[in-house]
Amino acid sequence: MSPEARTGPSEGRAALIAAVASLTILGLTFGVSALMRGAGIGAGPTPIASRPAEPTSPADGPSAVDIAAGKTHFAEQCSSCHGDAGAGGYAPNLHKSPLDLARITAIIQKGVPGKMPAFASKLSPAAVSQTAAYVDSLRGH
C-alpha cells in the first residue's frame, strides 16, 4: 500500500492524539519511576527504618579485606557516577570528602534526595560497610 493511499485522522485530530499519547507516555514514565523508587527496585531508595540495624563503625575498624571487598562493590555500584577510583564523574570527587565513616555509611544506605540513590536495597549490610570502608580509605589520597 502506498503512503498516498493511506487514510487516517485529520491533521488536527492527529495532533490531539499525538499530544495525548506523548503526555501519557511522560506520565507513565514519571509514575513508574515513582513506584520503582518507592518499592526500592533498581537503585531506588528503601526506607532505612524497615531494615535491621547494623554496626556502621566496628570498634576495631575495617580490615584490608573489607576495603578490598568494598572496592569491588564500589566498581559495580558507584564508579559509574563517582569515577573509577572515586575521583569524580557524575558525582563528586570522594578523595576530597569531609565525611567520616559513619556519615559515609549512612549516605550509601539512604542516599541523598535528588542527588544520589539509596543502596540499602542493592547492597547487603556487610557490603554497605565494606563500600563505606573503601570510600573512607580514599579520603585524603
Next chain:
Amino acid sequence: MQLFTPKFWADVHGGSTHFPIALLVAATVFDLAALLIRARSEERARDLQSAGFYTLLMGALVSFAAVLSGLLVVGWETLGSGALGLHHRYVWPAFGLLIAIAIWRLLVRNRASQPSLATCVAVEIVATVLMLLSGYQGGVLLQGGA
C-alpha cells in the same frame, strides 16, 4: 557479581543516548531542507521529507532505551537537583516533543499540508535545541558537575 549494576546502565545510557540526539538533528535538517527546496523540486522535497520521517521515527524509538537506561543509572530519579536537575529539565520536554512529533507524522504521513509541516519543523527545531541542551548537561554531569 551483578551484571545490571549502575555502571552497566551508565554504559548503556552512554551508548544509546547519542542515537536520539543525532537522529533528531538529522530529521530536523532533512525536514527543513524539504521545506526550503519544495518550490524548486517537489520530488526531492518529498524524498527529503520521507528521509526525515523515518529518521525521526528511529530517533523516537531509540529514545525509550536512552530514557530507561538513564533512569536506571540514577535510581529512577526523574527530577533531581544541580546538573542532574538541569539535564532532566531539558530532557523531558525534548522527549515529550520527540514522541509527539513522531506520532503525528506517523498518523498523517504524506497527507500533511505545508503549513502543518512547517509547524512540525518548528516544533522539531525546539525539540532539537532542548535535546542538545540536555546532552550538554549530560556532558557537565560526566565532567563531575553535581
